Amino acid sequence: MALHRRRPSAESYGHAIGILVLETSMPFVPGDVRNAGTYGYPVLYRSIAGISRADCIAAAPKFAELVIAAARALEAQGVKGIVGDESALAVFQDQVREAVRVPVCLSGLLQLPTISRTLAPERPIAILAPRAADVPAALLTRPDISVPNPIVICGMENQSEFRSAVLEARDTLDSDRIEAEAVDVARRLRAEHSDLGAVLLEGAMLPPYARAIQRAIDLPVYDAVTMIDFLQVATHRERYIGYY
Amino acid sequence: MPVYRTNGNAVAGGQAVGILLLDYKGPFVPGDVGNASSYDYPVVFRTVPKATSKRVFAGDPELEAAVIEAAKALEAEGVKGISSDCGYFVNYQEAVAKAVKVPVYLSSLLQLPFISACIGRDRPIGVICANSRSLGNRVLEMTGLGAEREVLIQGMQDEPVFGSSVTGDCLQLDPDVIEAEVVGVARRMQRDRPNLGAILIECSMLPPYARAVQDATGLPVFDFLTMIDFHEKAAHRRSYGE
Numbered sequence: 001m002a003l004h005r006r007r008p009s010a011e012s013y014g015h016a017i018g019i020l021v022l023e024t025s026m027p028f029v030p031g032d033v034r035n036a037g038t039y040g041y042p043v044l045y046r047s048i049a050g051i052s053r054a055d056c057i058a059a060a061p062k063f064a065e066l067v068i069a070a071a072r073a074l075e076a077q078g079v080k081g082i083v084g085d086e087s088a089l090a091v092f093q094d095q096v097r098e099a100v101r102v103p104v105c106l107s108g109l110l111q112l113p114t115i116s117r118t119l120a121p122e123r124p125i126a127i128l129a130p131r132a133a134d135v136p137a138a139l140l141t142r143p144d145i146s147v148p149n150p151i152v153i154c155g156m157e158n159q160s161e162f163r164s165a166v167l168e169a170r171d172t173l174d175s176d177r178i179e180a181e182a183v184d185v186a187r188r189l190r191a192e193h194s195d196l197g198a199v200l201l202e203g204a205m206l207p208p209y210a211r212a213i214q215r216a217i218d219l220p221v222y223d224a225v226t227m228i229d230f231l232q233v234a235t236h237r238e239r240y241i242g243y244y
Numbered sequence: 245m246p247v248y249r250t251n252g253n254a255v256a257g258g259q260a261v262g263i264l265l266l267d268y269k270g271p272f273v274p275g276d277v278g279n280a281s282s283y284d285y286p287v288v289f290r291t292v293p294k295a296t297s298k299r300v301f302a303g304d305p306e307l308e309a310a311v312i313e314a315a316k317a318l319e320a321e322g323v324k325g326i327s328s329d330c331g332y333f334v335n336y337q338e339a340v341a342k343a344v345k346v347p348v349y350l351s352s353l354l355q356l357p358f359i360s361a362c363i364g365r366d367r368p369i370g371v372i373c374a375n376s377r378s379l380g381n382r383v384l385e386m387t388g389l390g391a392e393r394e395v396l397i398q399g400m401q402d403e404p405v406f407g408s409s410v411t412g413d414c415l416q417l418d419p420d421v422i423e424a425e426v427v428g429v430a431r432r433m434q435r436d437r438p439n440l441g442a443i444l445i446e447c448s449m450l451p452p453y454a455r456a457v458q459d460a461t462g463l464p465v466f467d468f469l470t471m472i473d474f475h476e477k478a479a480h481r482r483s484y485g486e
Contacts, residue, residue, distance in 0.1 A: 031484035038484055080464070081362075094365070103362035103442065103464050113357035113388050117337070118325075118347035118475065143390050144361035198347065198478075211481040215246070220324070220347055220478045230474040231362070234442075234464045237455040242274025242281025 009076035015044035016232050018074030020067065020106070021085040022056070023047055026166060027173040031208025033085045033224050038207070041232055044079055046070050056088035067092045068099040075100045080235035082106075083228050085204040087134050105231055108202055108224040109135070109145050115198050115222055116147035123197035124150040126189045128182070128213075130166060130203045131157045149197065154189055156182065156206070166205055175208060182209040183216045190217040198222060253320035259288040261476050262318030264311065264328040264350070267295045271417045275452030277329040277468045282451070285476055288321055290314045301378050303335030311336045312343045319344045324479035326350070327472050329448040331373070334386050347475055352446050352468040356389040359442050359466055367441030368394040370433040372426065372457075374447040375401045396437060398429050400447070419452055426453040427460045434461050442466065 007013075021034060028034035036043060048070045055063045067089065071082050082096065082104045090107035097104040115125060125147070129135050132155030140146060156162040159181035165173040190196055201210060201223035210221045251257070265278060272278035280287060292307070292314045299307050311333065315326050325347045326340065334351035341348040359369055373379045376399030384395060400406040403425040409417060426445075434440050445454055445467035458465045 029484075035484070093361075097362060098364050103359075105362045110358060110361045113361075114355060114474075115347075117354045117357075117388055118341065118349050120338075120342040144357060208484055211483050214481045220475070221481055222478045226474065226478045229477060230358075230470065231464075233473055234466045234470045235458075237458045237465050239455045240273075240275030240279075240282055240452055242279055 007076065007078055009073070010078055013078060014042055015077060015079050016041040016081070016236055017043045017228055018071070018077065018079035018082045019043055019045050019085055020070050020074070020082065020089060021045050021047050022051060022053060022089070023049065024053070024086075024169065026169050027171070028205075029173065029175045029208050031210070031225065033083070033204035033207065033228070038225060039228070039232070041236070044074060044077055046074050053086060053088045056086065056091055059091040064092055064095045068096055071096045071100050071104065075102055081228075081231040083224070083231065087129070087203050090139055103231060103235065105227055107139065107145075108200065108222070108227050109139060111200065111222050111227050112145050112147050115200065115220075116149050119149060119197035121148040122150070123195050124152050124193045125197055126152045126154060126186075126193065126199045128154050128156070128185060128189070128199060128201050128206065130162070130205065131155045135202055152189060152193055152196075154185060156185060159185065179209045179212045182206065183212050186213040186217050190219070251320075251322055253317070254322055257322065258286055259321055259323050260285040260480055261287045261325045261327060261472055262315070262321065262323035263287055263289050264314050264318070264326065264333060265289050265291040266297055266300060266330045267291055267293060268297060270414055270449070272449070273417065273419050273452050275454070275469070277327070277448035277451065277472070282469060283472070283476075285480070288318065288323060290318055297330065297332075300330055300332045300335065303332070308336055308339050312340055315340045315344050315348070319346055325472075325475045327468065327475075329468075331446050331448065331468075332378070332383070334383060337386065347479065349471055349475055351383075351387070352444060352448070352466065352471050353383065353387045355444060355466050355471050356384070356387045356393075356395070359444060359464070360389055360393045363441035365392075367439050368396050368437055370430070370437075370440050370443045371395055371397045372429055372433075372443065372445050372447070372450065373397060373399050374406075374449070375399045377401065379446065396433060396440075398433055400425065400429060400450075403429065423453045423456050426450055427456050430457045430461050434463070
């Protein structure tokens, strides 16, 4: 064992990834970014007090300070990467990455260039979001997100269980029904775009349905969890102990 | 359980990722892209006939048909993604991506745009490759990385053991010695540029030393295996616990 140092601001040790979360409340099912059991490693959550989704969209500088303070607190605890639970936090990506020394990924959309390069440029990539409006055009034209492939954006806002449980923040959520709704939306996407190359699920609450979507349409499915896993692997390399 | 169909093109079922290999017979130690035990899932290898490193480095157009044929054969076996054991296969990236339906990621450099997005604007990315003389801006441009990001490229060609053994045809390889060489290169990069933001190990023979490089520098370390693991997970989504 190597020498370990005390970190005065750390309440507990060994958290791989820090996750910034807004003060929203609903059932966070396994596979959701806000369910700790989603990960094969420990994560640390930190609420950003006093900031709403609408505040993020407004991106007022005082909110940036709150987000940066929360990110610094996570870094001081020892996490090796910082992510967020809410696509609206993406507006703070540049400010937060300048404020800490660990890599920062506040939007699953940051995976788009990496996905795009694996496909022929004419094959569409579908983004399935809680609401289609969650994927603002301004975000897709960021130089580190924009890609040559056609982007098809589709929302879950017209699905009855998803709308009432997630978008209207009910206290219960029927994940089987949402899974059926998500699979239905994905099947339609695939039918309308026969050359679809990949699906990217936007937001924190759709990853639980990634497997069902993949089984229905047989395409690669990326989301916040594939990104967080990627970040965790690169920041916690393991030795290879293999065969001959 | 879904219904499974006979696949006459496959020797065995269940191969997750297909990996194109150079026509090269080096020892591939655990952690090397060419070692099956580097992965937590089954992979299938396919050598591209006559794909010498020299021809692949140069992007020899006469080799393109053979690369595509090998990729199509892997796809026919049922793999859900295609990678390679030499970053210079990126010369064929577009041609192969057009020829098959599954995702194609032939070079670890394709991770550069993602790495660049998540670290501070002024922090350089350090790339460690086998031979920095053959890795130029042309190859970096193929990755889609924006020109404003500084990339430091450091080759292993002048390291006594790696330079003399691996870049030629070698019969044996001592990973401990090479680890010390790679760690030395990474340490020097960070010493020269303390603001280094991440390291990308480009060469497919160097992931065995990623952990040692990370221990020495404290930086995120990406390489072929982080990329292959990433795309494999997206192509084979698992259930989350109840």
